[in-house]
Amino acid sequence: MKIEDFFNQQNIIDLSFFNFSNAITACYYARDNLEILKVNDNLLEFFPILGNVNNVYFPDVLEQIGLPGKQIEEFVRDINENGTVLIPEIKISIDRKERVYSLLSTRTKNDSFTYLNGVQGQFVDRTTEFNLRKERQNLLDEKIRDHEIIEEKSRQLESLAKRLAKYLSPQIYQSIFKNENGGVHKHARKNLTIFLSDIVKFTDLADTLEPERLATVINSYLSEMSLIAVECGGTIDKFIGDAVLIFFGDPESEGETEDALKCAEMAIRMLKRVGELNNHWKKLGVIDGIKVRMGISTGFCTVGNFGSDLRLDYTVLGSPVNLAARLQTMADHNSILIDEYTKDLIKS
Template identity: 50%
Template sequence: MLFDRISMNRFAIECVYRAIAYTILSVGVLIYYTDEPMRLMYWTVPIASVILLSISIKAFYYLKYKINEASARQCIFVLDVVVAALAIASVHFSLVFSLLLIISLIFIGNSFKSSFITTVVVCAIGIITSYLASIFIFGFQNYFNLNDIRLVLYSFSCFLLFLGSAFYFYKNYLEHVKKTKHYYQEQMDRYVQFSTQLSRYAPKQLWQSIMSGETQAKIEYKRKKMTIFFSDIQGFTELAENLPPEELAFLLNDYLGHMTEIAKKYEATLDKFVGDGILIFFGDPHSNGLEQDAKKCIEMALMMRQQMHVLRERWFKMGFPELHIRMGVSTGYCHVGNYGSDYRMSYTVIGHNVNLASRLQAVADIDEILVTDSTYNLVKDQFICIPKQPMQLKGMQNSMNTWQILEKYTGNTADMQQWFDYNYKGFHLLLNLEEIQHYEHVKLIDILEKMTATLKTQKRMTTNQGVAKLTLSDEVVEILDKE
């Protein structure tokens, strides 16, 4: 509608200028014949101008909707050429009048950016019209006349008026284009801002697919083999009962913000937040293959666990209790797509393996990553895994074999590893070489050597069964007691 309104306003202005131009041509023709007896043929040009002006208005609207606006304007230009050819023939090709009129037509024709064939056809129509008018109406005499000084002065005056009005119109047109461009740029910026804000309520991959036209927002789903990840914060429900809402919101947003950035790094599809729980899946709408998706999911889980160590230290300094996460991963067939109604739909994943990932997370120990056999078989060549006792999960009829992911297997590249994260009862080592300065190496080596010496002493003082060894004096006392 806006384009149509702009086009109509522009055409209305052009009609006013065209009416003025036709009037100027008619007056010029009448000036040429002022010294001759009045004849009916002298009014040929004014009458034709009025008729063709009326035709041009109706023709423009008809052709605009039947063909297109550019073609409609070129057809109107042909009518202008016909009027100009009649005027030139009526003044018997008076040199100044004709040349200035032809120059004006060339100037107008260039603004349409017509093709070479169109230009040739228009010129042919103009020449044919002028010769036919000369033959049947105005006759052949006094060609290229320069004696009529009034027509010459009038022609130059009108030409200067034409140039002035053309430049004025062109300047206004440029300002109009500039304002229109500015308006649409503002609308585009608003559209980008709105789309960016709305994209935060949907997975990034889904939003990009919709924007590119690959996916449509309609109720549909498909069955697909995927890797599902589920995590939550252990003890968060109890913590929520004791913390003020502002502190709880800060803690939760800080946690979810860091976990989201990690998921984004590994190109995961973040399905939803369920309180402190996070549901993530790999394999839709884009997939790198089932095995690669599973490995990226485990790498993401390890990175989240490492990041949680950093967050826990920061939160502890801020006065919050220690918080730990539990994670469950399952690989198998699920149904993924848009669910809901045309009014409100949600892009999500459902199925047995989604429930399985949730159940694994619920039974996992703190900072533990539990995976199913199907996931283990896909990632066992790159990650250190240890078997767990078969578990009876809630809602599952049979016990299940599960595996705990310890760390990524680095093989011969251990010397280049930047992260060391080992957790065992009574012992926890977290080493991030990326954050340690070179001048701190000596101090850390000294601490590790003291820890190693303490462990060796403890090992020397105990038996293989963990019982403290007796000294020589203790053994003598024991023998005497027996005697």
């Protein structure tokens, strides 16, 4: 019997789609044959003409909102051949007003839950951004050099881009905002230092704390750890509950030795910061405080954009990631366990 037979199919799909339910983008999830299974509320708010689209063929939805037939054919071809589609600019007239969207779609693959194998995607509303660009360009074309006006438009554009960046992986964000005609970044083989940490007995903590207090504790923990990671030059891959996956050596590297040293420095700073914040967390109900375990390994990994359950992530794959995970589980409380290669790099 397969593991998927023990779970309710609809509940698993709903849980997988949960992160998109409150997103500012318009999201959908479809079967492998492009028949829509689930959408969030924003899809109908963005395109009120649609109505109920469940069990509707997604290319028919694209036709209904006004995409040209050629563009729809290209979408179907690319999603079938490449598994990923990025359309940076879609112009649609809604209530006689032009709106602009980007469409990102990718095929998902899950060996444990085969009914999660399908296509997920999201429309990003870029109308405000394009209007700001148009206004700014008009100011330049008309030789109106009012410095304060141009700066304000630029600040608004930057603010909008940063807001959207919270919902998109960094490389997808760059594809949309920095390279209008570009696609998803290619994969690469690189020598990286991998860091993985988690909170000891986090499940027990989650079961005992009230939801609001749990959110306060975990959000403050992840925020503090993220700040240290950024300051040390690490690339934050993802948060998996209380776990944090970070790597050094991509997109920029100062050499494997320096990458390993920076990762070790980051881990030490994180341990120190956890100790400093424990009194604060105890006041929030974490009676014994927070204890963490950390694992670090170095080796060659594949890095790039990969489709996962209802999401396209810029992430890292390879045995060093698995080794870091094993080291993390073997580490003592409030300690760091590293592999021999990383140890040799630090000593050198």
